Amino acid sequence: MDDAVRAAARKFETGKRRKFLSTQKIIFLVVAAAAPLAAMVGNLPIALSRGLGAATPAAFLFAGLTLLCFSVGYAAISRRVVSTGAFYTYVAKGLGKPIGVSAAFTAMLAYVAYTVGLAAFLGYFGALAASGAGLHVSWLLIALGGIAIVAVLGYRSIDLSSKVLGVLMAAEVGVLAVFDVAVLLAKGWHALPLAAFAPGAVIGPGLGVGLMITFTSFIGFESAALYGEEAEEPTRSIPIATYASVILIGIFYLVTAWLTVGAVGAEEASRAATAEGGAFMLNLTGRYVGDTVEQIMGLLVITSLLASYLALHNAAARYLFALSREKLLPPVLGKFHPARYAPSNASLAVSLITLAGVAVFGMTRLDPYLSLIPALIGLGTFGIILIQAMAGTAIFAYLWRGRSAGQWAVLGAAAAGAVGLIIAAALVAQNFSLLVSSTLPQMASLPWLFAVTVAFGLGFAAWMRRYRAKAYSVLAETHLRADSAREIPKVAFDGRYCIIGGGPCGLLTARAFTLAGVPYDQFERHSDVGGIWDVENPGSSMYESAHFISSKYTSAFFGAPMPESYPDYPDHRQLLAYIRDFAARFGLKDKITFGVEVVKATPLGEDARDGWRVELSNGETRTYQGLVVANGVTWHPSLPTYPGLERFQGEVRHAVTYRRPAEFTGKRVLIVGAGNSGVDIACDAARHAGKAFISLRRGYHFVPKHMFGVPTDVFLGGGVHPPKGVVIPDDPDKMLGAIVGDLTRYGLKAPDHKAMQSHPIMNTQILHYLAHGDLTAKEDVVSFSETGAVFKDGSVEAFDMVLFATGYDYRMPFLDEALFDWKQGRPQLYLNIFHRRLRGLSVVGYVEFASAGYQRFDEMAQMVAMDAVLEQSGANLEIWRRMKAQAAPDLRGASTYVDSPRHANYVDVNVYRRVLSEVREAFGWPDPSDALYQPLDRDRAGPPPPG
Numbered sequence: 001m002d003d004a005v006r007a008a009a010r011k012f013e014t015g016k017r018r019k020f021l022s023t024q025k026i027i028f029l030v031v032a033a034a035a036p037l038a039a040m041v042g043n044l045p046i047a048l049s050r051g052l053g054a055a056t057p058a059a060f061l062f063a064g065l066t067l068l069c070f071s072v073g074y075a076a077i078s079r080r081v082v083s084t085g086a087f088y089t090y091v092a093k094g095l096g097k098p099i100g101v102s103a104a105f106t107a108m109l110a111y112v113a114y115t116v117g118l119a120a121f122l123g124y125f126g127a128l129a130a131s132g133a134g135l136h137v138s139w140l141l142i143a144l145g146g147i148a149i150v151a152v153l154g155y156r157s158i159d160l161s162s163k164v165l166g167v168l169m170a171a172e173v174g175v176l177a178v179f180d181v182a183v184l185l186a187k188g189w190h191a192l193p194l195a196a197f198a199p200g201a202v203i204g205p206g207l208g209v210g211l212m213i214t215f216t217s218f219i220g221f222e223s224a225a226l227y228g229e230e231a232e233e234p235t236r237s238i239p240i241a242t243y244a245s246v247i248l249i250g251i252f253y254l255v256t257a258w259l260t261v262g263a264v265g266a267e268e269a270s271r272a273a274t275a276e277g278g279a280f281m282l283n284l285t286g287r288y289v290g291d292t293v294e295q296i297m298g299l300l301v302i303t304s305l306l307a308s309y310l311a312l313h314n315a316a317a318r319y320l321f322a323l324s325r326e327k328l329l330p331p332v333l334g335k336f337h338p339a340r341y342a343p344s345n346a347s348l349a350v351s352l353i354t355l356a357g358v359a360v361f362g363m364t365r366l367d368p369y370l371s372l373i374p375a376l377i378g379l380g381t382f383g384i385i386l387i388q389a390m391a392g393t394a395i396f397a398y399l400w401r402g403r404s405a406g407q408w409a410v411l412g413a414a415a416a417g418a419v420g421l422i423i424a425a426a427l428v429a430q431n432f433s434l435l436v437s438s439t440l441p442q443m444a445s446l447p448w449l450f451a452v453t454v455a456f457g458l459g460f461a462a463w464m465r466r467y468r469a470k471a472y473s474v475l476a477e478t479h480l481r482a483d484s485a486r487e488i489p490k491v492a493f494d495g496r497y498c499i500i501g502g503g504p505c506g507l508l509t510a511r512a513f514t515l516a517g518v519p520y521d522q523f524e525r526h527s528d529v530g531g532i533w534d535v536e537n538p539g540s541s542m543y544e545s546a547h548f549i550s551s552k553y554t555s556a557f558f559g560a561p562m563p564e565s566y567p568d569y570p571d572h573r574q575l576l577a578y579i580r581d582f583a584a585r586f587g588l589k590d591k592i593t594f595g596v597e598v599v600k601a602t603p604l605g606e607d608a609r610d611g612w613r614v615e616l617s618n619g620e621t622r623t624y625q626g627l628v629v630a631n632g633v634t635w636h637p638s639l640p641t642y643p644g645l646e647r648f649q650g651e652v653r654h655a656v657t658y659r660r661p662a663e664f665t666g667k668r669v670l671i672v673g674a675g676n677s678g679v680d681i682a683c684d685a686a687r688h689a690g691k692a693f694i695s696l697r698r699g700y701h702f703v704p705k706h707m708f709g710v711p712t713d714v715f716l717g718g719g720v721h722p723p724k725g726v727v728i729p730d731d732p733d734k735m736l737g738a739i740v741g742d743l744t745r746y747g748l749k750a751p752d753h754k755a756m757q758s759h760p761i762m763n764t765q766i767l768h769y770l771a772h773g774d775l776t777a778k779e780d781v782v783s784f785s786e787t788g789a790v791f792k793d794g795s796v797e798a799f800d801m802v803l804f805a806t807g808y809d810y811r812m813p814f815l816d817e818a819l820f821d822w823k824q825g826r827p828q829l830y831l832n833i834f835h836r837r838l839r840g841l842s843v844v845g846y847v848e849f850a851s852a853g854y855q856r857f858d859e860m861a862q863m864v865a866m867d868a869v870l871e872q873s874g875a876n877l878e879i880w881r882r883m884k885a886q887a888a889p890d891l892r893g894a895s896t897y898v899d900s901p902r903h904a905n906y907v908d909v910n911v912y913r914r915v916l917s918e919v920r921e922a923f924g925w926p927d928p929s930d931a932l933y934q935p936l937d938r939d940r941a942g943p944p945p946p947g
Contacts, residue, residue, distance in 0.1 A: 110383025110384045429447050508857050523598050651800065653803045694766075
């Protein structure tokens, strides 16, 4: 979600507020997943006995530095790419969707296998500990108890799990810290032998095994990426949590391993670990700290396994949740719990899989330590390291494509991390039999399961691309965070640009040009800025009761929030004042020529290579390097034709002529059309006309402007949740059905399309007037008579006035229409902005979406400024011109819209934003944001505007 919407959402409290994860809690989850105590007790003796022996601390250092390098690349990509699918998203972004799908299934198999294995290991170790205390309990019974505990905690909110994990993690880290301090006090600096880092010892025959074990000990650090949707500030929290976790785990492992070597002596470390095996760390703790702490450590190994199991369960559930949202798994797994706001369905699925796996194996009566546990934990370990290696490679590839001069250190670190993880994956595959500690010959073949998984993923991706193209098109297509730090190149222009219009789109283009140093002239035929929001502007479609249909929280210009004193939905007077203040604040008004209209614009030379001749209403003719059309789309009314309309003796008008409700007084009025303006005007007629009717061609969805007292766009887009006990369906159609009810009760048709397949009508006042009989709904008009109309249902009504709220035509009267290709009355443009052939011709604002417009129009304006700079500088110009001429990106994604002229230019706003952002990134152009425009803001102290 946008940071602005997230911030707005925090201002509203509706019952039980969703609990987001802080950075600290994410660190708890990640460190707990690594299970530091279990890693030291279980893995360190193996590394000492079969790996590098006394040089094992050096292996931990190498692994930690490798993962720290990986974290540098991860932090860089996460600042740009919003990932709700953890590393799967990054693999798809860096290496392509087919490999991304393979990575998704690889991660799912690995995490689920690891989770089932940990549940069994918890039962086995618990039974072993109980046996040592004289209690004989079945491992299966303990495992089932652990599954029950984790199932309950996983089903509830992640906030509760993080608290439990925080306590368990503190306990296990604490007991190891006691051991570390005891060794250091007993042996002084001799507890840290330099022999652990001697080159001869490090480059030894056990290097491969040693590195494999140390990398395995870090399993879990990557899980921070899975909590992006539940983090309070994901842009900040997830990278910091990843860095902090790697550093904390790495230092802890390094110090503990080093002190362990010092405790037994460098020359004895390997022999002692071999002789004592799994009891090595427990025995050593008893020797240095005492039997009581040794027994506590034994008990805490069980809680460490439980903590790791819970953390890995949460990670597995979030993978299932994310992949379900991507249509790779059944949709039911991709739903948040309506009250707890946790991926409870996915968590329940993981619990059921774990239960089934452990229960079925329990019935075989085989020894779990020699079969189930090593097979599943080994398989999960290899799969997770494999996905880490794929992610590291993908992150480097992604960063390399978007590299800039100042990123070489980041690229170097990302490359080092990727190479280190590839080495780790290769070592695990090579030494897999050792990792699983099993003599069963079948174990060596388990890694081949991932070859099958990858092949299945590639095949599934190919199937989706062919048979589910829309779903495939939006795979891994997440929102890109704004990057405003890219520098705009300084270019000396040969000529000037002409901006037509002084409304919001024209002003945004002027600000973008000012920031980029593009010289321009701007013409506005009226006497002031404001466009349609100025009711005095001839031809304006504004009326007295008009308000914004999006709230002030989502509708402000970048760098200029709307005043706190404004209501949630400002009226047209407030909007006009806001726009004029914006123009003054950024020094735009002084550069506009008012009272002068562009009469005609003509391209000069082939494909306008010689610029544009612009004829003005004052008789002047000028030549410009480029032309920006920002004249708006609600100036030229679209009037339908009906049989007999010419015979109707009453008043026939279009909504563009309507100003105030008094125009309806005492009249029988028919409003034809159900856009936002039409419904507003119908409500005015219901209050003031003698009798009011509204004719609708089809069924529509009516969306309330507030939900539980919160502006709807903030409620739905900002993560605000309903009061306790209220459940809001995830499906928009079901949600509106629950809130608005059966529309046919009001005489309306049932909607013939899904809620998001047409422009939303942000008005439920109409239902109030229909329910009270102040307004009557009618079907489509068949014909008109001298006194009234005949409707599709055969009914006849008499009217004094018919007002058509039937929309507007896209018109550029100063340009020859033959210059464009048209589709259902809309000009066909690259990205809905650029003429595909004529140079320098851009249009801002000729696009529609179900979202607030001004920040989206700003993104379009930045594209126009980028085009001007590229055309002048020549940098990557041939690539850019080829894109404008030939590229046809899908701007709708998986969305479908009503087949009508109104929706011919309709785009999915999230897809549109992402595509524009990717194009800007490809050419090194900054994204618009509040920070980008600070140098131009006269209300802030800062450096003078460039140029």
